[in-house]
Amino acid sequence: MRVLDGTPHKLGATWDARGTNFALFSANATKVEVCLFDPQGRRELERIMLPERTDDVWHGYLPDVLPGQLYGYRVHGPYEPEHGHRFNPHKLLLDPYAKRLAGRLVWSDAHFGYRPGSPRADLSFDRRDNARGMPKGMVIDEAFTWGDDAPPHVSWEDTIFYEAHVKGLTMGREDVPPGWRGLFSGLTAPGMVDHLKRLGVTSIELLPVHAFVDDRRLVELGLRNYWGYNTIGFFAPEPRYCGDDGVDAFKTMVSRLHAAGIEVILDVVYNHTAEGNQLGPTLSFRGIDNASYYWLKPDQPRYYDDFTGTGNSLNLTHPRVLQMVMDSLRYWVEVCHVDGFRFDLATTLGRGAHGFDMRSAFFAAIRQDPSLGRVKLIAEPWDVGMGGYQVGGFPSEWSEWNDKYRSTLRRFWRGDGGLLGELAGRMTGTADTFNHRGRAPRVSVNHVIVHDGFTLADLYAYNNKHNQANGEDGRDGSDDNLSNNCGVEGPTEDAAILKKRRALRRCQLACVLLAHGMPLILAGDEVGNGQNGNNNAYCQDNEIGWVDWSKREDPDEDFTDMIGAFTAVRRRHQQLRSRHWLRGRNGNDKPDVLWLTPSATEMTEADWKFPEGRALAYLLAPQEGAPGPLFIVLNASGGPVDYKLPAWDDLKTWLPLAATNADVRVGAPGAVVSAPALSVTVFGVAE
Structure with missing residues (x-):
């Protein structure tokens, strides 16, 4: 196959209607090969060395490669874990810039750069080819007809978030066509859109939709990484939500929700990847340039600085890693028309050599970017590293999840006394934490329930977590739930207890909608959705994790109209959406x-x-x-x-x-x- 020099200026596989340019960053590699596969991704057809290297970008142009071509990389270089290098050309690697993935990860020991079970652990070297069990990137034609798509541009103060899982939201809804359930298209079914409009929410915040993988441990237990906080591709939508249409399925969803006046916010995971710690698999970044992509311990670069609790942390102080994150954010805004982002463990993104820094390169890059300056930016303002709790510490243009609101409101409605002053502060925007540097009340994203923890129904049905289904002997999930089972642990037929539970749920939903700041409601809380007391259903891609809509239209359990009444009051009364502190x-x-x-x-x-x-x-x-x-x-x-x-x-x-x-x-x-x-x-x- 003919190979031309190509260009380093657009990373990834870029088709220009005549051929495809391949460009991959690696500062420490010695050679990079692009591997082309048959349409089923089973057989490697050709390996082509990228002929040029410019500013640590390896690149080449293949005139004969068309959209639909499956590909991956093999990257050569030193295998020296003690010095932070883990190159292994026997491992096919995903392109970090791939816009579409084909196939799924089939776990085997071949995905590890070392020999599992070796007495030398990750210092050993594995020569097995893992290509057959790897997903591949796909060259795509990015043309898409948006028509007259117009983002709703909901003001910060008018925003009401609805946090939802793409699959879990629609699997149990009979008014969603069977072929649409669990897919991006399901979110746009007329019944689903009508429900969102009845609630009065303005912005659907989707749990991760970037391509992710199921952990090997979970697969062996018959489970999956349901929530998706295990990203392996920051440009490709997760294939399990796309059907046969790839990124076009995502774009169509955005366009239809925009037509209904609903914003699309993405929960994004730029703090770590699915490759885990030094004993994890080599799927992409680790094999491309481990020493550049990840935070490594300065005195022991064999090991990772883990601020995220996942085994690794992406190092956004490296200019090329920062570029990848910025390119990804711009792609989802400019090409896919999303309206904002909620950043998982956002403290990690702002870390420098001396900890969290509000003036870090990441925040500076975001602030000066004209595309990102017009979308919503929401931080989960903590990680698990030293100094990781940074509620109130983000730049002025950001909003933040407010766990102080969550804890106070849980304690108050649990019946704790002595909270009136604290409660007043939380209901008026948590000024003691956020009223500085010219920030406004909209900085506070008020929530009592999110995906991580008890659902609202379980908050008032369980005093203890019941996570046995996760296969971790109950060790996972928080023990600090501030819940109240109202006298009975779990289900009951006691009418008085059921009445009390319903009352408490209504009160929490009402307070979220009355508090200054921006409300966030978890999907399913309006219809009494529960998870059998599981407060960490991250791996439950089944009836435990999916929203249970069976109580919809039950006059005792369906609070949709009540929520709609409170959102209507909020819309009509500016003092509930104040731009200024009281x-x-x-x-x-x-x-x-x-x-x-x-x-x-x-x-x-x-x-x-x-x-x-x-x-x-x-x-x-x-x-x-x-x-x-x-x-x-x-x-x-x-x-x-x-x-x-x-x-x-x-x-x-x-x-x-x-x-x-x-x-x-x-x-x-x-x-x-x-x-x-x-x-x-x-x-x-x-x-």
Whole structure:
């Protein structure tokens, strides 16, 4: 096959309508071969040495290679683990820039660069060819007709996130066509879109959709890496969600959701890869240039600095690794039209030689990039390394998952006392953590439940995790759940317990939607989805991990309409979507928030410190054309609490605009209303 020099300036396999340019970065390799395979990926047809090396990019142009061609790389160089080098040309490697993968990883010992079981462990060298069991990259034609696709551009303050798993969301829905369930297309079924619109959510946040692999241990147990936090390709969508259409299936999904006014946010995993620690497989980055891609221990480069708990950490201080991440982000925005990213273990991305640095090259690159400057950036602001907890420490343009909100609200609705001051701070944006460097309340992504942990139904059905199905003897998953089984561990037929559990779930959902910042709801929490007490269902690609929709339209269990009522109140009242921090009383200005006792007087220091306080009421002044003030009552006590409705200007009547309990009445200022036990009520004025 003819080979021309090609260009180093676009990494990956790039088809230009005449041929394909191949370009691969490796600073420490001595030779790079591109390997071409038959359409089934079983037989290697040809190995072609890339003829040129420019700025550590190996490149060549093959005029006869067309879209659909399967390929991989073999990279030659020293196998010296003690010096950080793990080259092994017997191992076929995935292109980090591959836009589509074909085939799946079939586990065997051949995928390891060393001989498993050898007394020399990873210092040994394995000469078996692993190509037959490896997925391959595919050359693609990136043309796609977007038509009049227009991203919704939902403002930060108007955003309501709905965290979902591509497969798990639709497998149990009868109104999704059978052939669409579990695929990107399933998210766009009319019934699914109608459900999202009824909830009032604006942005669906998808668990990882970058190509990932199932851990060998899980496969041997008959399980899978269901959540997908095991990335092996940062440009290719996961094939199991695509059907036969590759990246076009993803683009079609985005286009259809945009047409419905719904943003697409991707949960992305740039902190580590699927290759694990020094005893892991050689699938891509390790064999391409281990010493460049990963953080290695400075004094023992045979081993990895593991800030992520997965065995390895990507080293974004290396300019080519940073380039890969930036190229990947731009690809998903510019080519695939996504609207933002949630960065898993984002602290790792900002690490430098001396720990986390808000001025790191990664944050600087993001800030100056015109494509990424217009999309949503959300950090999971921690990792497991030293100094990894960085809530409140990210740059001003970022938002952050707020675990302080989660912990406080779980404790409050569990019935803990002495939390009124902390609760007030969490419901108004967690200013004690985020109000600095000009940041706004939207920095706080408020959540009580996410994919990692109990579902909302399980939070109030289990005091302990029940993770035996994961095959780790219950060692996995958090033991600090701040849950409340309401008197019985697991399922029960006790009507009083079931009533209490439903009340607590409603209250948590209502609070998330009333708190300043951006709400995040986990898919299925609106319909009582549970996981049998499993708080780490990362490997449960089955009925445990999939959303159980069986209670949909059950009047006792389906909270969709209640959520819709609270999101409607949020949309109409700017004071729930404030762009500015509340000041309380500030000089002669009228207060923007009043914290009130049951007798409608302002709370004193003694009221705030009352150890048995389990109810909080406050009035939010109208902002920017809102129809009027709001009076919000949160009652986590075991019985009703009587409240005097406050006076406000010429307001004549307080109407319950949204409530978790129907037993709330209209009242004039000065009238006494009863806040039912375990309830949230929002009073306002008629529009």
